[in-house]
Amino acid sequence: MISLETQNLGKWFGKRKVFEGINLSLREKSSLVITGRNGSGKTTLLKILCGLIRPSRGEVTIKQDGKILILEKSRNHIGLVMPDLELYGELTAWENLNYLGRIRGLITGKEDLKEMIAGVGLKDREDDLVSSFSSGMKQRLKYAFARLHQPEILLLDEPSANLDEEGISVVEKIVTEQKERGILILATNQREDLKYADEIIQLGR
Amino acid sequence: MLCKISLSIWMATVIIAVFLLPPPQAQLGDVSRVFFFHVPMAWIAVLAFLLSLIFSLQYLRKKDLNYDIKARTAARLGLLFTILATISGSIFAKTSWGSFWNWDPRETSIFILLLIYGAYFALRSAVEMPDRRASLSAVYAILAFFTVPFLVFVIPRVYQSLHPNDSVINTRLQIQMSSSILIAFLASLVGFTWLFLWIFRLETKINRLLDEMEE
Amino acid sequence: MKSSSWAAKAGWLLFKDLKSEFRTRYALNAIFMFGLTTLTVVSFSVGGISSNTRITSSLFWLVIFFSSMSGLAQVFVKEEESKTVNVLKLSASSGTVLVGKLLFNLVLLLILELVIVPLFIIWMNLSILNIWLFLSVLLLGSLGLACATTITAAIISKSHVKGALFAVLSFPILLPLLIVGIDGTRKSLEGVDFSAGFADLRLLISYVVVMLVASILLFDFVWNE
Numbered sequence: 001m002i003s004l005e006t007q008n009l010g011k012w013f014g015k016r017k018v019f020e021g022i023n024l025s026l027r028e029k030s031s032l033v034i035t036g037r038n039g040s041g042k043t044t045l046l047k048i049l050c051g052l053i054r055p056s057r058g059e060v061t062i063k064q065d066g067k068i069l070i071l072e073k074s075r076n077h078i079g080l081v082m083p084d085l086e087l088y089g090e091l092t093a094w095e096n097l098n099y100l101g102r103i104r105g106l107i108t109g110k111e112d113l114k115e116m117i118a119g120v121g122l123k124d125r126e127d128d129l130v131s132s133f134s135s136g137m138k139q140r141l142k143y144a145f146a147r148l149h150q151p152e153i154l155l156l157d158e159p160s161a162n163l164d165e166e167g168i169s170v171v172e173k174i175v176t177e178q179k180e181r182g183i184l185i186l187a188t189n190q191r192e193d194l195k196y197a198d199e200i201i202q203l204g205r
Numbered sequence: 206m207l208c209k210i211s212l213s214i215w216m217a218t219v220i221i222a223v224f225l226l227p228p229p230q231a232q233l234g235d236v237s238r239v240f241f242f243h244v245p246m247a248w249i250a251v252l253a254f255l256l257s258l259i260f261s262l263q264y265l266r267k268k269d270l271n272y273d274i275k276a277r278t279a280a281r282l283g284l285l286f287t288i289l290a291t292i293s294g295s296i297f298a299k300t301s302w303g304s305f306w307n308w309d310p311r312e313t314s315i316f317i318l319l320l321i322y323g324a325y326f327a328l329r330s331a332v333e334m335p336d337r338r339a340s341l342s343a344v345y346a347i348l349a350f351f352t353v354p355f356l357v358f359v360i361p362r363v364y365q366s367l368h369p370n371d372s373v374i375n376t377r378l379q380i381q382m383s384s385s386i387l388i389a390f391l392a393s394l395v396g397f398t399w400l401f402l403w404i405f406r407l408e409t410k411i412n413r414l415l416d417e418m419e420e
Numbered sequence: 421m422k423s424s425s426w427a428a429k430a431g432w433l434l435f436k437d438l439k440s441e442f443r444t445r446y447a448l449n450a451i452f453m454f455g456l457t458t459l460t461v462v463s464f465s466v467g468g469i470s471s472n473t474r475i476t477s478s479l480f481w482l483v484i485f486f487s488s489m490s491g492l493a494q495v496f497v498k499e500e501e502s503k504t505v506n507v508l509k510l511s512a513s514s515g516t517v518l519v520g521k522l523l524f525n526l527v528l529l530l531i532l533e534l535v536i537v538p539l540f541i542i543w544m545n546l547s548i549l550n551i552w553l554f555l556s557v558l559l560l561g562s563l564g565l566a567c568a569t570t571i572t573a574a575i576i577s578k579s580h581v582k583g584a585l586f587a588v589l590s591f592p593i594l595l596p597l598l599i600v601g602i603d604g605t606r607k608s609l610e611g612v613d614f615s616a617g618f619a620d621l622r623l624l625i626s627y628v629v630v631m632l633v634a635s636i637l638l639f640d641f642v643w644n645e
Contacts, residue, residue: 014335015419052509053645071644072513080510086503090443091436099439102432103520104511145507265641320592327588331579337645341575344638348571348593351634355596355627362603 002077002152003027003063004049004183010057011044018044019203020057026199028152031175031184033197040204042187043082046155049185050078062153076104079146082157086138089131093117093141096130101148108148120144121170135162143174152182159186159193212399219396222389236300241390243293245397246286247311250318253283253401257325258350261343271413273339276346277329278408282401284322291315310360317356321349426516433512433520437495438527446498447528451491455536458483463543476544477606481598483540484565487532492569493586495521495528496577514643518570518635525573526566533562549611557604557617560624564597567631574642597627 003026010020018041026032034042047053049060051071062074069077087096097113117126120140130138139162146154159171175196178184186193194200223241260276263269294312299305306312328345332338441447462479499505508517537558541548548554569590576585604620 015416050510052506075510075513078510080506082506084503085506085510087507088436088440088504089502090440095436095439099432099436100507100511103429103436103508103516105429317592317595320595324589324592327585328575328579331576331581331585333580337578340641340645341578344571344641345575345589347638348634351630352593352596355623355630358623359596359599362599 001065005061008058009055012056026183030198031179032199034187036203043157046157046187050080077151078153079151080155081142081146087130092127094126116144154178155185157187216396219393239293239297241393245394246290249401250283250287250290253279261346264343274412287319313360429516430519434523437524447491447494451487451532454490455487473606473609477602481602489587492525493573496573500577514640518639522570525570529562550608553614553617554608561601564628568593571635
């Protein structure tokens with residue numbers, strides 16, 4: 001049983017306010033969509049939720065079975081897909097997932113990883129260097145990376161970026177799965193993505 | 206206002222006394238009067254570094270940007286006084302020992318302090334975001350501080366290896382401190398410390414206002 | 421399927437970095453080019469004067485220091501520039517990152533020295549009278565260098581200027597190490613007893629310990645914003 005809450009979350013970069021007063025309360029099987037113009041802070045909010053950035057004010061509390069998880073532990077329960085996140089171009093798709101998994105402390109066999117890579121539509125490309133991938137393929141691999149440790153919380157920033165129809169259907173499948181087993185938070189400008197939402201908040205008013 | 210006036214009077218008195226009293230080092234004559242200024246300046250340079258360190262630690266603990274302002278102000282003043290101490294010390298060295306720079310332990314230490322301050326400000330000017338700038342410079346200040354004990358042990362050996370036969374130049378010419386000279390010296394020390402603290406408070410206020418104005 | 425001690429995780433980070441490095445060779449190229457060029461210039465100009473141990477030991481550490489400055493910052497700068505830093509932040513704890521990256525810098529340095537040191541000895545016509553002292557000083561010095569440069573590299577990787585700033589920040593921090601290293605190397609060239617070198621070795625060990633402790637305490641503030 002996973003839960004994510006924020007209390008009075010606010011972020012300033014120097015004097016510039018990005019947002020403030022964000023209160024969220026999400027439990028399992030819920031989904032949230034964050035909308036807003038470009039620059040309204042959607043990506044920043046996601047970064048704060050997964051611990052990449054610290055908030056200026058307020059707190060993010062992630063609990064599992066009622067126990068609060070500290071940042072170091074909560075990292076293993078969150079997955080993130082974001083434009084500003086790149087995998088290692090000089091390594092192959094499989095090497096990326098394998099090494100990053102091991103650095104996290106996961107031991108996943110090559111066959112399982114191959115399956116995950118195939119699952120995002122990159123079948124038979126696991127031994128190709130990521131630098132040879134198109135942006136759509138890289139985006140798909142990011143999904144595989146985000147779900148490597150089967151996180152209960154999935155954060156997606158611009159989920160359909162760079163994806164063709166087939167890619168988008170992969171995302172739809174992932175999104176539906178995630179809503180069943182955990183928490184889904186999406187940041188987007190696309191109207192079509194709103195359909196995933198149980199709850200919508202808008203930034204930058 | 207009162208503070209400004211009393212400080213001015215104090216410093217004026219000190220300066221006059223420095224020139225009226227007999228020179229502290231009879232052999233060197235008038236030149237040795239720089240001792241009244243040089244030593245306090247060097248002391249302030251070190252004090253400023255310590256203050257900068259303390260404020261850096263506080264920033265990392267509390268994440269309050271006011272501490273960053275204080276750390277940076279202390280460092281700026283520290284840099285100023287380090288330069289002054291280096292120049293005054295160098296002049297003293299030239300007139301008493303014949304060369305501007307000797308790499309003796311004190312000169313070397315003050316030079317390294319200069320390098321650390323320089324690096325600190327180079328780092329600050331290379332980071333734009335205020336929180337990041339504050340964290341990174343605080344970390345560097347603390348890191349630099351960790352190396353200071355080593356310098357204390359290591360530098361004397363450097364001098365010994367460079368000038369193995371020169372115990373004569375290395376010993377500070379003994380300064381006989383009669384009571385009047387001692388009083389003048391302490392007064393100068395107090396005066397400079399007071400001056401430093403006063404400028405520090407002023408600059409901190411100014412910097413805080415400047416930062417708020419940018420909003 | 422969870423596993424692993426923190427040591428294993430750091431080990432995997434090291435392995436990944438080494439693999440990346442051998443494929444791209446950014447840092448290796450920089451370090452080797454710089455090291456060989458400096459060494460060549462030094463031996464052309466000073467090569468014959470091997471009898472002056474003071475000069476030789478200084479030049480030795482000069483070559484190592486400047487080679488380090490040209491390549492040891494890559495470990496963090498590359499991650500920031502290719503935007504892979506986020507992926508690492510999501511996967512690894514700050515402790516894992518520090519240890520992994522530190523080991524990587526150490527390995528890089530040792531690889532450099534494996535080539536440069538024999539060349540230095542040959543081209544400068546060195547006779548090392550106390551080889552054990554020489555090696556101990558070199559190893560401890562390299563360890564200290566790796567520790568200090570890793571935290572500094574992390575700091576400058578978050579700045580705008582990066583390259584020049586690395587040397588500016590590292591130099592004051594590394595000064596004690598360089599001074600003691602030069603002294604120790606000089607003694608080893610002159611063939612003093614191992615016990616006479618203890619003072620230097622002790623200082624080197626304490627430097628390594630202090631830098632390690634400082635890095636462990638401070639790295640978190642640099643890595644996590």
